[in-house]
Amino acid sequence: MSGTAAGTARLDALAAAARTGFAARFEAIPDGLWSAPGRVNLIGEHTDYNQGLALPLAIDRTTVAAAALRHDGQVRVSTVLEGKYDGVRVPAADISPGSVSGWAAYPLGVVWAFARRGFPVPGLDLQLETDVPVGAGLSSSAAVECAVAAALNDLLGARLGLAELATLCQQAENQMAGAPTGILDQTASLGGRTGHALLVDFRSGAARPVPLRLEEHALRLLVIDTKVSHAHAGGGYAERRRDCERAAEQLGLDSLRGLTAPGLDAAEARLDAAAFRRARHVVGENRRVEETVQLLEAADPAAIGPLLSQSHTSLRDDFEVSCPELDLAVDTACRHGALGARLTGGGFGGSAIALVPAASAAKVGTAVVNAFRNAGLVAPEIFPVSPAAGAARLA
Missing domain, CATH: 3.30.70.890 (GHMP kinase, C-terminal domain)
Structure with a gap:
Protein backbone atom coordinates (compact mmCIF):
# COMPACT_ATOMS: atom_id res chain seq x y z
CA MET A 1 0.00 0.00 0.00
CA SER A 2 1.40 3.41 -0.95
CA GLY A 3 1.94 6.11 1.66
CA THR A 4 -1.01 8.08 0.31
CA ALA A 5 -3.33 5.05 0.34
CA ALA A 6 -2.26 4.11 3.87
CA GLY A 7 -2.89 7.66 5.04
CA THR A 8 -6.35 7.65 3.48
CA ALA A 9 -7.18 4.35 5.17
CA ARG A 10 -6.06 5.66 8.56
CA LEU A 11 -8.10 8.84 8.09
CA ASP A 12 -11.20 6.83 7.16
CA ALA A 13 -10.75 4.70 10.28
CA LEU A 14 -10.37 7.77 12.49
CA ALA A 15 -13.48 9.35 10.99
CA ALA A 16 -15.50 6.20 11.64
CA ALA A 17 -14.20 6.04 15.22
CA ALA A 18 -15.08 9.70 15.78
CA ARG A 19 -18.66 9.12 14.58
CA THR A 20 -19.01 6.01 16.72
CA GLY A 21 -17.47 7.65 19.77
CA PHE A 22 -19.67 10.72 19.42
CA ALA A 23 -22.80 8.56 19.26
CA ALA A 24 -21.68 6.51 22.26
CA ARG A 25 -20.80 9.48 24.43
CA PHE A 26 -23.47 11.97 23.45
CA GLU A 27 -26.27 9.78 22.01
CA ALA A 28 -26.52 12.05 18.97
CA ILE A 29 -25.20 12.58 15.46
CA PRO A 30 -22.47 15.22 15.02
CA ASP A 31 -23.00 18.32 12.91
CA GLY A 32 -19.84 17.39 11.03
CA LEU A 33 -16.33 15.96 11.05
CA TRP A 34 -13.15 17.98 10.75
CA SER A 35 -9.50 16.88 10.56
CA ALA A 36 -6.11 18.45 11.13
CA PRO A 37 -2.71 16.76 10.70
CA GLY A 38 0.38 16.55 12.82
CA ARG A 39 3.54 17.96 11.39
CA VAL A 40 7.19 17.24 10.82
CA ASN A 41 9.53 20.18 10.71
CA LEU A 42 11.91 19.31 7.90
CA ILE A 43 14.34 22.04 8.93
CA GLY A 44 14.21 25.37 10.73
CA GLU A 45 14.03 24.55 14.44
CA HIS A 46 13.52 27.15 17.18
CA THR A 47 13.42 29.86 14.52
CA ASP A 48 9.70 30.70 14.65
CA TYR A 49 9.80 32.73 17.87
CA ASN A 50 12.95 34.42 16.53
CA GLN A 51 11.08 35.73 13.45
CA GLY A 52 13.13 33.38 11.28
CA LEU A 53 12.48 30.79 8.58
CA ALA A 54 11.18 27.23 8.82
CA LEU A 55 10.16 24.46 6.45
CA PRO A 56 7.49 22.26 8.08
CA LEU A 57 5.18 19.80 6.38
CA ALA A 58 1.81 18.47 7.43
CA ILE A 59 1.93 14.67 7.67
CA ASP A 60 -0.48 11.81 7.14
CA ARG A 61 -1.06 11.37 10.88
CA THR A 62 -4.24 13.15 11.90
CA THR A 63 -6.71 14.24 14.55
CA VAL A 64 -10.41 14.06 13.70
CA ALA A 65 -13.00 16.10 15.59
CA ALA A 66 -16.68 15.15 15.52
CA ALA A 67 -18.57 18.21 16.73
CA ALA A 68 -22.04 19.60 17.28
CA LEU A 69 -23.19 22.89 18.78
CA ARG A 70 -25.29 22.90 21.93
CA HIS A 71 -27.42 25.79 23.19
CA ASP A 72 -27.26 25.34 26.94
CA GLY A 73 -23.83 26.85 27.54
CA GLN A 74 -22.21 23.48 28.29
CA VAL A 75 -19.04 22.20 26.59
CA ARG A 76 -18.45 18.45 26.65
CA VAL A 77 -15.19 17.08 25.26
CA SER A 78 -14.35 13.38 24.99
CA THR A 79 -11.47 11.28 23.69
CA VAL A 80 -10.01 7.82 24.13
CA LEU A 81 -7.01 7.42 26.41
CA GLU A 82 -5.39 4.04 26.97
CA GLY A 83 -8.39 2.31 25.46
CA LYS A 84 -11.00 4.07 27.61
CA TYR A 85 -13.20 7.11 27.11
CA ASP A 86 -12.06 10.18 29.03
CA GLY A 87 -14.00 13.39 29.06
CA VAL A 88 -14.72 16.72 30.71
CA ARG A 89 -17.81 18.88 31.00
CA VAL A 90 -17.56 22.58 31.79
CA PRO A 91 -19.71 25.68 31.26
CA ALA A 92 -18.36 27.67 28.32
CA ALA A 93 -18.43 30.83 30.41
CA ASP A 94 -16.08 29.26 32.97
CA ILE A 95 -13.30 28.37 30.51
CA SER A 96 -10.24 30.52 31.18
CA PRO A 97 -6.50 30.06 31.78
CA GLY A 98 -6.01 27.93 34.85
CA SER A 99 -9.54 26.54 34.82
CA VAL A 100 -8.57 23.22 33.23
CA SER A 101 -5.40 21.15 32.94
CA GLY A 102 -4.16 18.11 31.07
CA TRP A 103 -5.17 17.16 27.55
CA ALA A 104 -8.49 19.03 27.73
CA ALA A 105 -6.68 22.39 27.97
CA TYR A 106 -5.94 22.21 24.24
CA PRO A 107 -9.46 21.85 22.81
CA LEU A 108 -11.04 24.00 25.53
CA GLY A 109 -8.34 26.58 24.94
CA VAL A 110 -9.58 26.97 21.38
CA VAL A 111 -13.14 27.49 22.65
CA TRP A 112 -11.78 30.20 24.97
CA ALA A 113 -9.74 31.82 22.18
CA PHE A 114 -12.76 32.01 19.87
CA ALA A 115 -14.77 33.70 22.62
CA ARG A 116 -12.01 36.26 23.14
CA ARG A 117 -12.04 36.92 19.41
CA GLY A 118 -15.74 37.74 19.53
CA PHE A 119 -17.21 34.35 18.69
CA PRO A 120 -18.60 32.91 21.93
CA VAL A 121 -19.54 29.23 21.79
CA PRO A 122 -23.17 28.61 22.89
CA GLY A 123 -22.24 25.07 23.88
CA LEU A 124 -20.41 22.20 22.21
CA ASP A 125 -20.15 18.43 22.10
CA LEU A 126 -16.80 17.24 20.83
CA GLN A 127 -15.31 13.78 20.26
CA LEU A 128 -11.61 13.58 19.34
CA GLU A 129 -9.79 10.69 17.69
CA THR A 130 -6.14 10.78 16.69
CA ASP A 131 -3.24 8.73 15.38
CA VAL A 132 -0.65 11.47 15.97
CA PRO A 133 1.68 10.03 18.64
CA VAL A 134 1.51 12.08 21.84
CA GLY A 135 4.81 13.43 23.15
CA ALA A 136 6.67 12.44 19.99
CA GLY A 137 7.45 15.95 18.76
CA LEU A 138 4.97 15.65 15.87
CA SER A 139 2.67 18.35 17.23
CA SER A 140 -0.21 16.29 18.51
CA SER A 141 -1.37 19.35 20.45
CA ALA A 142 -1.55 21.57 17.36
CA ALA A 143 -3.44 18.85 15.49
CA VAL A 144 -6.09 18.88 18.22
CA GLU A 145 -6.23 22.67 18.33
CA CYS A 146 -6.50 23.05 14.57
CA ALA A 147 -9.17 20.37 14.18
CA VAL A 148 -11.28 22.09 16.83
CA ALA A 149 -10.59 25.51 15.30
CA ALA A 150 -11.65 24.31 11.85
CA ALA A 151 -14.87 22.94 13.36
CA LEU A 152 -15.70 26.13 15.26
CA ASN A 153 -14.81 28.31 12.28
CA ASP A 154 -17.52 26.52 10.29
CA LEU A 155 -20.10 25.98 13.03
CA LEU A 156 -19.96 29.59 14.22
CA GLY A 157 -19.72 31.08 10.73
CA ALA A 158 -16.59 32.95 11.80
CA ARG A 159 -14.91 32.84 8.37
CA LEU A 160 -11.46 33.40 9.85
CA GLY A 161 -8.44 32.94 7.59
CA LEU A 162 -5.48 30.66 8.12
CA ALA A 163 -3.33 33.27 9.87
CA GLU A 164 -6.10 34.21 12.30
CA LEU A 165 -6.89 30.59 13.09
CA ALA A 166 -3.22 29.83 13.67
CA THR A 167 -2.99 32.76 16.07
CA LEU A 168 -6.06 31.60 18.01
CA CYS A 169 -4.61 28.10 18.31
CA GLN A 170 -1.27 29.47 19.45
CA GLN A 171 -3.05 31.55 22.10
CA ALA A 172 -4.79 28.40 23.31
CA GLU A 173 -1.47 26.58 23.63
CA ASN A 174 0.41 29.49 25.21
CA GLN A 175 -2.21 30.71 27.66
CA MET A 176 -4.47 27.74 28.38
CA ALA A 177 -1.92 24.91 28.19
CA GLY A 178 0.99 27.03 29.42
CA ALA A 179 3.36 26.06 26.60
CA PRO A 180 5.36 29.09 25.32
CA THR A 181 5.59 27.85 21.73
CA GLY A 182 5.79 29.82 18.53
CA ILE A 183 3.27 29.53 15.73
CA LEU A 184 5.06 27.04 13.47
CA ASP A 185 3.04 23.96 14.40
CA GLN A 186 -0.37 25.56 13.92
CA THR A 187 0.68 27.17 10.64
CA ALA A 188 1.78 23.80 9.26
CA SER A 189 -1.29 21.92 10.48
CA LEU A 190 -3.67 24.45 8.97
CA GLY A 191 -1.77 25.29 5.78
CA GLY A 192 -0.20 21.99 4.72
CA ARG A 193 -0.35 20.92 1.08
CA THR A 194 -0.10 17.40 -0.33
CA GLY A 195 3.37 16.68 -1.72
CA HIS A 196 4.83 19.91 -0.39
CA ALA A 197 6.54 21.48 2.57
CA LEU A 198 5.63 25.01 3.61
CA LEU A 199 8.28 27.74 3.66
CA VAL A 200 7.24 30.10 6.44
CA ASP A 201 8.81 33.50 7.07
CA PHE A 202 7.84 34.38 10.62
CA ARG A 203 8.92 38.01 10.26
CA SER A 204 6.71 38.82 7.28
CA GLY A 205 4.07 36.16 7.92
CA ALA A 206 4.44 34.91 4.33
CA ALA A 207 4.11 31.21 3.58
CA ARG A 208 4.43 29.33 0.31
CA PRO A 209 4.50 25.67 -0.69
CA VAL A 210 7.79 24.05 -1.74
CA PRO A 211 7.63 20.75 -3.67
CA LEU A 212 9.37 17.82 -1.99
CA ARG A 213 9.28 15.24 -4.84
Whole structure:
Protein backbone atom coordinates (compact mmCIF):
# COMPACT_ATOMS: atom_id res chain seq x y z
CA MET A 1 0.00 0.00 0.00
CA SER A 2 1.40 3.41 -0.95
CA GLY A 3 1.94 6.11 1.66
CA THR A 4 -1.01 8.08 0.31
CA ALA A 5 -3.33 5.05 0.34
CA ALA A 6 -2.26 4.11 3.87
CA GLY A 7 -2.89 7.66 5.04
CA THR A 8 -6.35 7.65 3.48
CA ALA A 9 -7.18 4.35 5.17
CA ARG A 10 -6.06 5.66 8.56
CA LEU A 11 -8.10 8.84 8.09
CA ASP A 12 -11.20 6.83 7.16
CA ALA A 13 -10.75 4.70 10.28
CA LEU A 14 -10.37 7.77 12.49
CA ALA A 15 -13.48 9.35 10.99
CA ALA A 16 -15.50 6.20 11.64
CA ALA A 17 -14.20 6.04 15.22
CA ALA A 18 -15.08 9.70 15.78
CA ARG A 19 -18.66 9.12 14.58
CA THR A 20 -19.01 6.01 16.72
CA GLY A 21 -17.47 7.65 19.77
CA PHE A 22 -19.67 10.72 19.42
CA ALA A 23 -22.80 8.56 19.26
CA ALA A 24 -21.68 6.51 22.26
CA ARG A 25 -20.80 9.48 24.43
CA PHE A 26 -23.47 11.97 23.45
CA GLU A 27 -26.27 9.78 22.01
CA ALA A 28 -26.52 12.05 18.97
CA ILE A 29 -25.20 12.58 15.46
CA PRO A 30 -22.47 15.22 15.02
CA ASP A 31 -23.00 18.32 12.91
CA GLY A 32 -19.84 17.39 11.03
CA LEU A 33 -16.33 15.96 11.05
CA TRP A 34 -13.15 17.98 10.75
CA SER A 35 -9.50 16.88 10.56
CA ALA A 36 -6.11 18.45 11.13
CA PRO A 37 -2.71 16.76 10.70
CA GLY A 38 0.38 16.55 12.82
CA ARG A 39 3.54 17.96 11.39
CA VAL A 40 7.19 17.24 10.82
CA ASN A 41 9.53 20.18 10.71
CA LEU A 42 11.91 19.31 7.90
CA ILE A 43 14.34 22.04 8.93
CA GLY A 44 14.21 25.37 10.73
CA GLU A 45 14.03 24.55 14.44
CA HIS A 46 13.52 27.15 17.18
CA THR A 47 13.42 29.86 14.52
CA ASP A 48 9.70 30.70 14.65
CA TYR A 49 9.80 32.73 17.87
CA ASN A 50 12.95 34.42 16.53
CA GLN A 51 11.08 35.73 13.45
CA GLY A 52 13.13 33.38 11.28
CA LEU A 53 12.48 30.79 8.58
CA ALA A 54 11.18 27.23 8.82
CA LEU A 55 10.16 24.46 6.45
CA PRO A 56 7.49 22.26 8.08
CA LEU A 57 5.18 19.80 6.38
CA ALA A 58 1.81 18.47 7.43
CA ILE A 59 1.93 14.67 7.67
CA ASP A 60 -0.48 11.81 7.14
CA ARG A 61 -1.06 11.37 10.88
CA THR A 62 -4.24 13.15 11.90
CA THR A 63 -6.71 14.24 14.55
CA VAL A 64 -10.41 14.06 13.70
CA ALA A 65 -13.00 16.10 15.59
CA ALA A 66 -16.68 15.15 15.52
CA ALA A 67 -18.57 18.21 16.73
CA ALA A 68 -22.04 19.60 17.28
CA LEU A 69 -23.19 22.89 18.78
CA ARG A 70 -25.29 22.90 21.93
CA HIS A 71 -27.42 25.79 23.19
CA ASP A 72 -27.26 25.34 26.94
CA GLY A 73 -23.83 26.85 27.54
CA GLN A 74 -22.21 23.48 28.29
CA VAL A 75 -19.04 22.20 26.59
CA ARG A 76 -18.45 18.45 26.65
CA VAL A 77 -15.19 17.08 25.26
CA SER A 78 -14.35 13.38 24.99
CA THR A 79 -11.47 11.28 23.69
CA VAL A 80 -10.01 7.82 24.13
CA LEU A 81 -7.01 7.42 26.41
CA GLU A 82 -5.39 4.04 26.97
CA GLY A 83 -8.39 2.31 25.46
CA LYS A 84 -11.00 4.07 27.61
CA TYR A 85 -13.20 7.11 27.11
CA ASP A 86 -12.06 10.18 29.03
CA GLY A 87 -14.00 13.39 29.06
CA VAL A 88 -14.72 16.72 30.71
CA ARG A 89 -17.81 18.88 31.00
CA VAL A 90 -17.56 22.58 31.79
CA PRO A 91 -19.71 25.68 31.26
CA ALA A 92 -18.36 27.67 28.32
CA ALA A 93 -18.43 30.83 30.41
CA ASP A 94 -16.08 29.26 32.97
CA ILE A 95 -13.30 28.37 30.51
CA SER A 96 -10.24 30.52 31.18
CA PRO A 97 -6.50 30.06 31.78
CA GLY A 98 -6.01 27.93 34.85
CA SER A 99 -9.54 26.54 34.82
CA VAL A 100 -8.57 23.22 33.23
CA SER A 101 -5.40 21.15 32.94
CA GLY A 102 -4.16 18.11 31.07
CA TRP A 103 -5.17 17.16 27.55
CA ALA A 104 -8.49 19.03 27.73
CA ALA A 105 -6.68 22.39 27.97
CA TYR A 106 -5.94 22.21 24.24
CA PRO A 107 -9.46 21.85 22.81
CA LEU A 108 -11.04 24.00 25.53
CA GLY A 109 -8.34 26.58 24.94
CA VAL A 110 -9.58 26.97 21.38
CA VAL A 111 -13.14 27.49 22.65
CA TRP A 112 -11.78 30.20 24.97
CA ALA A 113 -9.74 31.82 22.18
CA PHE A 114 -12.76 32.01 19.87
CA ALA A 115 -14.77 33.70 22.62
CA ARG A 116 -12.01 36.26 23.14
CA ARG A 117 -12.04 36.92 19.41
CA GLY A 118 -15.74 37.74 19.53
CA PHE A 119 -17.21 34.35 18.69
CA PRO A 120 -18.60 32.91 21.93
CA VAL A 121 -19.54 29.23 21.79
CA PRO A 122 -23.17 28.61 22.89
CA GLY A 123 -22.24 25.07 23.88
CA LEU A 124 -20.41 22.20 22.21
CA ASP A 125 -20.15 18.43 22.10
CA LEU A 126 -16.80 17.24 20.83
CA GLN A 127 -15.31 13.78 20.26
CA LEU A 128 -11.61 13.58 19.34
CA GLU A 129 -9.79 10.69 17.69
CA THR A 130 -6.14 10.78 16.69
CA ASP A 131 -3.24 8.73 15.38
CA VAL A 132 -0.65 11.47 15.97
CA PRO A 133 1.68 10.03 18.64
CA VAL A 134 1.51 12.08 21.84
CA GLY A 135 4.81 13.43 23.15
CA ALA A 136 6.67 12.44 19.99
CA GLY A 137 7.45 15.95 18.76
CA LEU A 138 4.97 15.65 15.87
CA SER A 139 2.67 18.35 17.23
CA SER A 140 -0.21 16.29 18.51
CA SER A 141 -1.37 19.35 20.45
CA ALA A 142 -1.55 21.57 17.36
CA ALA A 143 -3.44 18.85 15.49
CA VAL A 144 -6.09 18.88 18.22
CA GLU A 145 -6.23 22.67 18.33
CA CYS A 146 -6.50 23.05 14.57
CA ALA A 147 -9.17 20.37 14.18
CA VAL A 148 -11.28 22.09 16.83
CA ALA A 149 -10.59 25.51 15.30
CA ALA A 150 -11.65 24.31 11.85
CA ALA A 151 -14.87 22.94 13.36
CA LEU A 152 -15.70 26.13 15.26
CA ASN A 153 -14.81 28.31 12.28
CA ASP A 154 -17.52 26.52 10.29
CA LEU A 155 -20.10 25.98 13.03
CA LEU A 156 -19.96 29.59 14.22
CA GLY A 157 -19.72 31.08 10.73
CA ALA A 158 -16.59 32.95 11.80
CA ARG A 159 -14.91 32.84 8.37
CA LEU A 160 -11.46 33.40 9.85
CA GLY A 161 -8.44 32.94 7.59
CA LEU A 162 -5.48 30.66 8.12
CA ALA A 163 -3.33 33.27 9.87
CA GLU A 164 -6.10 34.21 12.30
CA LEU A 165 -6.89 30.59 13.09
CA ALA A 166 -3.22 29.83 13.67
CA THR A 167 -2.99 32.76 16.07
CA LEU A 168 -6.06 31.60 18.01
CA CYS A 169 -4.61 28.10 18.31
CA GLN A 170 -1.27 29.47 19.45
CA GLN A 171 -3.05 31.55 22.10
CA ALA A 172 -4.79 28.40 23.31
CA GLU A 173 -1.47 26.58 23.63
CA ASN A 174 0.41 29.49 25.21
CA GLN A 175 -2.21 30.71 27.66
CA MET A 176 -4.47 27.74 28.38
CA ALA A 177 -1.92 24.91 28.19
CA GLY A 178 0.99 27.03 29.42
CA ALA A 179 3.36 26.06 26.60
CA PRO A 180 5.36 29.09 25.32
CA THR A 181 5.59 27.85 21.73
CA GLY A 182 5.79 29.82 18.53
CA ILE A 183 3.27 29.53 15.73
CA LEU A 184 5.06 27.04 13.47
CA ASP A 185 3.04 23.96 14.40
CA GLN A 186 -0.37 25.56 13.92
CA THR A 187 0.68 27.17 10.64
CA ALA A 188 1.78 23.80 9.26
CA SER A 189 -1.29 21.92 10.48
CA LEU A 190 -3.67 24.45 8.97
CA GLY A 191 -1.77 25.29 5.78
CA GLY A 192 -0.20 21.99 4.72
CA ARG A 193 -0.35 20.92 1.08
CA THR A 194 -0.10 17.40 -0.33
CA GLY A 195 3.37 16.68 -1.72
CA HIS A 196 4.83 19.91 -0.39
CA ALA A 197 6.54 21.48 2.57
CA LEU A 198 5.63 25.01 3.61
CA LEU A 199 8.28 27.74 3.66
CA VAL A 200 7.24 30.10 6.44
CA ASP A 201 8.81 33.50 7.07
CA PHE A 202 7.84 34.38 10.62
CA ARG A 203 8.92 38.01 10.26
CA SER A 204 6.71 38.82 7.28
CA GLY A 205 4.07 36.16 7.92
CA ALA A 206 4.44 34.91 4.33
CA ALA A 207 4.11 31.21 3.58
CA ARG A 208 4.43 29.33 0.31
CA PRO A 209 4.50 25.67 -0.69
CA VAL A 210 7.79 24.05 -1.74
CA PRO A 211 7.63 20.75 -3.67
CA LEU A 212 9.37 17.82 -1.99
CA ARG A 213 9.28 15.24 -4.84
CA LEU A 214 10.37 12.45 -2.50
CA GLU A 215 8.53 9.59 -4.17
CA GLU A 216 9.66 10.45 -7.69
CA HIS A 217 13.26 10.42 -6.42
CA ALA A 218 12.71 7.11 -4.57
CA LEU A 219 13.22 8.70 -1.17
CA ARG A 220 11.44 8.17 2.13
CA LEU A 221 11.16 10.40 5.16
CA LEU A 222 11.25 8.23 8.27
CA VAL A 223 10.09 9.33 11.69
CA ILE A 224 11.96 7.72 14.58
CA ASP A 225 9.86 8.16 17.72
CA THR A 226 12.33 7.61 20.55
CA LYS A 227 9.50 7.16 23.09
CA VAL A 228 11.20 9.79 25.25
CA SER A 229 8.19 11.98 25.93
CA HIS A 230 8.61 15.71 25.83
CA ALA A 231 6.33 18.60 26.75
CA HIS A 232 6.69 22.22 25.66
CA ALA A 233 5.10 23.26 28.94
CA GLY A 234 8.32 22.15 30.66
CA GLY A 235 11.12 24.54 31.55
CA GLY A 236 13.72 23.76 28.88
CA TYR A 237 11.80 25.22 25.96
CA ALA A 238 10.97 28.41 27.86
CA GLU A 239 14.60 28.76 28.94
CA ARG A 240 15.86 28.55 25.35
CA ARG A 241 13.33 31.16 24.30
CA ARG A 242 14.50 33.48 27.08
CA ASP A 243 18.11 32.96 25.99
CA CYS A 244 17.21 34.10 22.48
CA GLU A 245 15.27 37.10 23.72
CA ARG A 246 18.19 38.07 25.96
CA ALA A 247 20.63 37.78 23.05
CA ALA A 248 18.47 40.00 20.84
CA GLU A 249 18.09 42.56 23.61
CA GLN A 250 21.82 42.68 24.28
CA LEU A 251 22.45 43.25 20.59
CA GLY A 252 19.79 45.94 20.31
CA LEU A 253 17.66 43.87 17.92
CA ASP A 254 13.94 43.22 17.79
CA SER A 255 14.72 39.55 17.22
CA LEU A 256 17.63 37.32 16.21
CA ARG A 257 16.37 37.48 12.61
CA GLY A 258 18.23 40.79 12.47
CA LEU A 259 21.57 39.07 13.14
CA THR A 260 23.45 37.83 10.08
CA ALA A 261 26.45 35.54 9.68
CA PRO A 262 28.91 38.41 9.15
CA GLY A 263 27.75 39.93 12.43
CA LEU A 264 28.33 36.83 14.53
CA ASP A 265 31.98 37.57 15.33
CA ALA A 266 31.15 40.99 16.70
CA ALA A 267 28.16 39.59 18.54
CA GLU A 268 30.28 37.03 20.41
CA ALA A 269 32.06 39.77 22.33
CA ARG A 270 28.75 41.27 23.47
CA LEU A 271 26.94 38.12 24.53
CA ASP A 272 27.35 35.62 27.33
CA ALA A 273 28.38 32.15 26.20
CA ALA A 274 24.91 30.59 26.28
CA ALA A 275 23.24 33.49 24.49
CA PHE A 276 25.91 33.43 21.78
CA ARG A 277 25.45 29.71 21.14
CA ARG A 278 21.69 30.17 20.82
CA ALA A 279 22.21 33.07 18.41
CA ARG A 280 24.71 31.09 16.34
CA HIS A 281 22.20 28.28 15.96
CA VAL A 282 19.41 30.61 14.82
CA VAL A 283 21.61 32.36 12.24
CA GLY A 284 22.89 29.06 10.87
CA GLU A 285 19.45 27.46 10.87
CA ASN A 286 17.92 30.27 8.83
CA ARG A 287 20.70 29.83 6.29
CA ARG A 288 20.14 26.07 6.17
CA VAL A 289 16.44 26.61 5.49
CA GLU A 290 17.27 28.87 2.55
CA GLU A 291 19.74 26.33 1.12
CA THR A 292 17.25 23.48 1.58
CA VAL A 293 14.57 25.38 -0.33
CA GLN A 294 17.00 26.13 -3.15
CA LEU A 295 17.86 22.43 -3.51
CA LEU A 296 14.24 21.32 -3.38
CA GLU A 297 13.21 23.84 -5.99
CA ALA A 298 16.07 22.58 -8.16
CA ALA A 299 14.49 19.10 -7.88
CA ASP A 300 17.42 17.69 -5.89
CA PRO A 301 15.87 16.47 -2.62
CA ALA A 302 18.62 13.93 -1.96
CA ALA A 303 21.11 16.79 -1.63
CA ILE A 304 19.41 18.21 1.46
CA GLY A 305 20.63 15.32 3.63
CA PRO A 306 23.83 17.01 4.86
CA LEU A 307 21.86 20.11 5.82
CA LEU A 308 19.57 18.01 8.01
CA SER A 309 22.56 16.51 9.78
CA GLN A 310 24.17 19.94 10.21
CA SER A 311 20.95 21.14 11.79
CA HIS A 312 21.05 18.30 14.31
CA THR A 313 24.64 19.07 15.25
CA SER A 314 23.70 22.70 15.88
CA LEU A 315 20.63 21.74 17.92
CA ARG A 316 22.74 19.32 19.94
CA ASP A 317 25.77 21.53 20.57
CA ASP A 318 24.65 25.16 20.30
CA PHE A 319 20.98 24.98 21.29
CA GLU A 320 21.43 21.99 23.63
CA VAL A 321 17.98 20.49 23.10
CA SER A 322 18.93 16.96 22.06
CA CYS A 323 19.16 13.91 24.29
CA PRO A 324 21.12 10.62 24.13
CA GLU A 325 18.24 8.75 22.49
CA LEU A 326 17.86 11.35 19.72
CA ASP A 327 21.61 11.39 19.13
CA LEU A 328 21.69 7.60 18.93
CA ALA A 329 18.82 7.56 16.43
CA VAL A 330 20.44 10.20 14.22
CA ASP A 331 23.96 8.74 14.35
CA THR A 332 22.78 5.18 13.71
CA ALA A 333 20.53 6.15 10.81
CA CYS A 334 23.35 8.06 9.10
CA ARG A 335 25.84 5.22 9.59
CA HIS A 336 23.45 2.75 7.95
CA GLY A 337 22.40 4.56 4.83
CA ALA A 338 20.40 7.67 5.69
CA LEU A 339 21.32 10.71 3.60
CA GLY A 340 20.82 12.92 6.63
CA ALA A 341 18.93 13.00 9.91
CA ARG A 342 18.00 15.38 12.68
CA LEU A 343 15.74 15.79 15.67
CA THR A 344 12.42 17.40 14.78
CA GLY A 345 10.30 19.53 17.06
CA GLY A 346 11.36 21.31 20.19
CA GLY A 347 13.74 18.60 21.36
CA PHE A 348 14.34 17.20 24.86
CA GLY A 349 12.93 13.91 23.54
CA GLY A 350 10.36 13.15 20.90
CA SER A 351 11.31 12.16 17.37
CA ALA A 352 14.09 12.33 14.84
CA ILE A 353 13.62 12.25 11.09
CA ALA A 354 15.84 10.51 8.57
CA LEU A 355 15.91 11.04 4.81
CA VAL A 356 16.64 7.65 3.28
CA PRO A 357 16.67 5.98 -0.14
CA ALA A 358 13.51 3.89 -0.34
CA ALA A 359 15.58 0.76 -0.88
CA SER A 360 17.42 1.37 2.41
CA ALA A 361 14.46 2.25 4.61
CA ALA A 362 14.08 -1.21 6.16
CA LYS A 363 17.83 -1.52 6.76
CA VAL A 364 17.99 1.86 8.48
CA GLY A 365 14.98 1.09 10.63
CA THR A 366 16.36 -2.28 11.71
CA ALA A 367 19.73 -0.75 12.59
CA VAL A 368 18.12 1.90 14.79
CA VAL A 369 15.94 -0.65 16.60
CA ASN A 370 18.97 -2.86 17.21
CA ALA A 371 21.02 0.08 18.47
CA PHE A 372 18.32 0.98 20.99
CA ARG A 373 18.02 -2.64 22.13
CA ASN A 374 21.79 -2.94 22.54
CA ALA A 375 21.78 0.25 24.62
CA GLY A 376 19.05 -1.13 26.87
CA LEU A 377 16.52 1.45 25.71
CA VAL A 378 12.81 1.18 24.98
CA ALA A 379 12.29 0.22 21.34
CA PRO A 380 11.57 3.21 19.11
CA GLU A 381 8.62 3.34 16.74
CA ILE A 382 9.71 3.97 13.16
CA PHE A 383 7.36 4.84 10.31
CA PRO A 384 7.39 6.78 7.05
CA VAL A 385 5.41 9.98 6.63
CA SER A 386 4.13 11.71 3.52
CA PRO A 387 3.42 15.43 3.09
CA ALA A 388 -0.33 15.88 3.49
CA ALA A 389 -3.01 18.53 3.20
CA GLY A 390 -3.89 20.79 6.11
CA ALA A 391 -7.02 21.07 8.21
CA ALA A 392 -10.29 20.45 6.41
CA ARG A 393 -13.92 19.46 6.82
CA LEU A 394 -14.48 15.78 6.12
CA ALA A 395 -18.26 15.58 6.29
